[in-house]
Amino acid sequence: MKKQFDVGVDICGVPWKNRIAAASGTYNFRESSRYYDPAEIGCITTKGVSPEPWAGNETPKVAETPGGMLNAIGLANRGLKGYLSHDLKPLKDAGATVMANVVGHTTEEYCAVAEGLADSDVDLLELNISCPNVKEGGIAFGTDPRTAAALVREVKKRSGRKPVLVKLSPNVTSITDIAKAVCDAGADGLSLINTLIGMRIDLKTGEPVLANGTGGLSGPAIHPVAIRMVYEVRKALPSIPIIGMGGVMTGADAYEFLLAGADAVAVGTAALLDPAAPPRIARELETILFDNRANGV
Amino acid sequence: MRKESYAIVSNACVADGVFEMRIAAPEMAAGATPGQFVNLYLPGGAMLLPRPISIAGADADEGAATDPSAGAATDADAGTVTLTYAVVGAGTAALAAMRAGETVDALGPLGIGFFDYHGFVLPRRVLLIGGGVGIPPLRFAAKWLRGQAGGGGDSAGGAAPRIDAFLGFRAEPWYLAEFEAVCDQVHASSDTAGAAPFHGNVVDLLNARCADLTSNEPTEAGGEPAGESADARHSGSSDGSAAEGNVGSDILALACGPRPMLAAAAAWCAARGIPLRTSLEERMGCGYGACAACTCRMRAVPHLPTEGPKPQTPDGTVRKKVCAHGPVFWGEEVVW
Ligand SMILES: Cc1cc2nc3c(=O)[nH]c(=O)nc-3n(C[C@H](O)[C@H](O)[C@H](O)COP(=O)(O)OP(=O)(O)OC[C@H]3O[C@@H](n4cnc5c(N)ncnc54)[C@H](O)[C@@H]3O)c2cc1C
Ligand SMILES: Cc1cc2nc3c(=O)[nH]c(=O)nc-3n(C[C@H](O)[C@H](O)[C@H](O)COP(=O)(O)O)c2cc1C
Ligand code: FES
Numbered sequence: 342m343k344k345q346f347d348v349g350v351d352i353c354g355v356p357w358k359n360r361i362a363a364a365s366g367t368y369n370f371r372e373s374s375r376y377y378d379p380a381e382i383g384c385i386t387t388k389g390v391s392p393e394p395w396a397g398n399e400t401p402k403v404a405e406t407p408g409g410m411l412n413a414i415g416l417a418n419r420g421l422k423g424y425l426s427h428d429l430k431p432l433k434d435a436g437a438t439v440m441a442n443v444v445g446h447t448t449e450e451y452c453a454v455a456e457g458l459a460d461s462d463v464d465l466l467e468l469n470i471s472c473p474n475v476k477e478g479g480i481a482f483g484t485d486p487r488t489a490a491a492l493v494r495e496v497k498k499r500s501g502r503k504p505v506l507v508k509l510s511p512n513v514t515s516i517t518d519i520a521k522a523v524c525d526a527g528a529d530g531l532s533l534i535n536t537l538i539g540m541r542i543d544l545k546t547g548e549p550v551l552a553n554g555t556g557g558l559s560g561p562a563i564h565p566v567a568i569r570m571v572y573e574v575r576k577a578l579p580s581i582p583i584i585g586m587g588g589v590m591t592g593a594d595a596y597e598f599l600l601a602g603a604d605a606v607a608v609g610t611a612a613l614l615d616p617a618a619p620p621r622i623a624r625e626l627e628t629i630l631f632d633n634r635a636n637g638v
Numbered sequence: 639m640r641k642e643s644y645a646i647v648s649n650a651c652v653a654d655g656v657f658e659m660r661i662a663a664p665e666m667a668a669g670a671t672p673g674q675f676v677n678l679y680l681p682g683g684a685m686l687l688p689r690p691i692s693i694a695g696a697d698a699d700e701g702a703a704t705d706p707s708a709g710a711a712t713d714a715d716a717g718t719v720t721l722t723y724a725v726v727g728a729g730t731a732a733l734a735a736m737r738a739g740e741t742v743d744a745l746g747p748l749g750i751g752f753f754d755y756h757g758f759v760l761p762r763r764v765l766l767i768g769g770g771v772g773i774p775p776l777r778f779a780a781k782w783l784r785g786q787a788g789g790g791g792d793s794a795g796g797a798a799p800r801i802d803a804f805l806g807f808r809a810e811p812w813y814l815a816e817f818e819a820v821c822d823q824v825h826a827s828s829d830t831a832g833a834a835p836f837h838g839n840v841v842d843l844l845n846a847r848c849a850d851l852t853s854n855e856p857t858e859a860g861g862e863p864a865g866e867s868a869d870a871r872h873s874g875s876s877d878g879s880a881a882e883g884n885v886g887s888d889i890l891a892l893a894c895g896p897r898p899m900l901a902a903a904a905a906w907c908a909a910r911g912i913p914l915r916t917s918l919e920e921r922m923g924c925g926y927g928a929c930a931a932c933t934c935r936m937r938a939v940p941h942l943p944t945e946g947p948k949p950q951t952p953d954g955t956v957r958k959k960v961c962a963h964g965p966v967f968w969g970e971e972v973v974w
Contacts, residue, residue, distance in 0.1 A: 366929065367924075367928055367929060368928060369927055369929075369930075371962075372926055372962055373927075373928055375639070376640060388930075396951075396957060397930060397933065400920055400921055400931070400933070400934070401931075402930075402932075402933075403687065403921055403922070403923040403929070404921075405685060405686060405687045408686065409686065410687060410923065414929065417957065419947075560686055561683065610686070612924075612928065613687075613928060614686055614687070614688070614924075615641045615745075616926055616928065617641065
């Protein structure tokens with residue numbers, strides 16, 4: 342028998358209005374709030390934030406693939422100080438639930454951001470140990486269970502009472518090994534998946550399309566991979582909160598994540614293709630959950 | 639504003655490999671300013687990313703009627719947005735295959751246009767510098783300027799500027815009649831010998847026609863303006879208010895086209911102190927400012943009203959989003 346789901350959900354003690362979040366890197370307050378009220382969805386995950394500003398990569402930073410896209414944005418961001426005033430404050434003023442995506446080149450940098458956010462209004466931290474687009478840090482922390490666990494332990498010492506979720510990379514042999522290691526080290530929840538490393542080559546020049554060479558694959562093309570990974574991690578870790586993501590375009594895609602074992606679902610690429618996609622998907626999911634309840638499935 | 643399906647009114651080939659699509663979009667047409675663009679989305683689910691296309695015409699119901707010289711506004715034009723595009727890949731080929739009566743998903747108008755800056759007033763003279771499919775958006779600019787001059791409502795008012803167009807083509811020129819309807823002078827060049835009156839690129843053309851132009855001395859070096867109407871329009875603006883309000887220059891240049899042409903046009907304008915508004919292109923992920931895929935390096939230009947973040951790096955540059963802080967920037971801002 343299929344499980345019943347409430348519309349709202351509690352993630353690590355933080356109540357979400359519904360089970361849909363904006364995925365990191367695909368929401369910008371100034372621009373996105375023209376299209377929907379951030380308090381309409383369960384949570385807004387903000388773009389990766391580092392202690393100091395990062396410039397990001399050179400263009401082209403995106404390329405299209407069948408049913409997907411590659412990106413190599415390179416975590417361009419205005420740094421912790423700018424983040425608090427320009428990103429977090431307006432979102433909290435608008436009544437949104439906010440999860441900060443935390444990045445760094447070193448353990449110290451991750452810790453500096455966690456410490457800077459510990460006393461802020463942010464609701465949740467999402468430790469990004471899975472960005473494929475920066476040379477040091479990012480994914481380097483997310484591919485070895487021991488390195489990942491050590492980072493989580495250090496960050497947990499500095500993050501105060503903020504729940505720390507860890508965002509996992511699919512670019513590993515066994516995602517459950519990493520998941521178990523970070524949960525043993527004190528992670529309060531998991532986000533999965535980040536993008537899959539890919540590449541496209543320009544047929545005319547013979548050179549990679551992206552200036553960075555490789556980029557992260559997202560969109561509908563990765564949905565089945567993400568479903569499989571959530572399913573496996575859920576089997577290995579029955580009670581840890583999981584936010585599933587990868588290729589969600591509709592309420593039905595999101596519902597599939599819930600069936601795979603996710604507690605909530607984040608929407609990334611879909612929001613790039615339609616700025617109002619996250620609230621639309623939340624409404625579609627709500628309809629599916631109501632219908633299930635009415636039909637007693 | 640939101641992503642919506644729009645009925646295609648027409649979608650026709652206007653030159654070799656160049657198509658003009660008109661969509662029924664009254665609200666978009668009423669809100670659009672020259673230099674803004676529209677994201678077009680392709681059906682089928684395989685090609686996900688938006689195709690950004692500049693607005694080449696926006697005929698609101700009333701706007702076109704205010705000035706008869708703005709060209710014919712027929713019923714078919716009312717409430718339509720025109721998008722002119724070159725077929726260069728799978729996405730634009732799919733657009734070209736669409737038929738009148740079908741619908742296309744679009745989001746717009748997006749971005750900062752040619753005249754969307756603080757302190758804009760109608761200049762006395764406008765130079766349009768266009769190449770290839772960068773040409774159609776300039777026609778919208780010319781038409782809009784004509785509509786603003788002396789108009790009521792929320793128009794900028796003032797005398798109509800003299801408009802000179804310098805258009806560069808690879809082969810046979812196209813769209814010239816559309817420009818002649820709204821410009822005082824139209825100069826065309828072509829890379830193909832014999833295809834246009836002038837053989838060469840558009841900067842060669844500028845040098846040949848008005849090499850000694852400077853920002854505050856509108857000369858007639860380009861030859862006599864077509865007809866008497868141009869002189870009549872200028873007579874009202876000799877008080878210098880345009881120069882003061884409009885970033886200190888009587889002349890404003892607008893450019894749209896391939897990047898090397900834009901860089902050359904920017905150098906040409908900078909050498910003469912003529913402020914240039916230039917439309918840039920960059921690969922886009924979202925086209926509305928959410929993903930940071932489209933950032934370009936810009937330098938500080940404290941004397942000009944710019945959009946977006948101020949430079950903080952030691953080299954005085956900053957990355958700005960082409961889709962949200964542009965696509966139109968000051969020529970002096972761009973790190974070419
Ligand atoms: C602000 C802006 C305004 C534009 N206005 C016009 C216009 O009025 N008329 C016109 O013909 N073209 C215009 N372009 C370029 C146009 O968007 C591309 O030619 C088009 O997207 C190519 O799509 P495709 O699938 O045919 O080509 P492909 O090369 O197969 O496209 C693959 C991907 O690359 C992107 N891409 C390819 N070329 C460009 C380019 N030059 N700039 C940005 N992205 C590109 C596509 O959007 C797509 O995501 C504009 C671009 C920008 C950024
Ligand atoms: C343009 C872009 C930028 C992204 N930036 C980040 C980021 O800063 N931090 C992060 O953890 N994930 C980032 N991601 C990954 C997404 O949050 C998400 O995990 C992934 O794209 C899969 O979901 P989707 O298929 O719905 O996009 C980014 C994705 C895209 C497309
Ligand atoms: S294309 Fe996404 S920010 Fe410009």
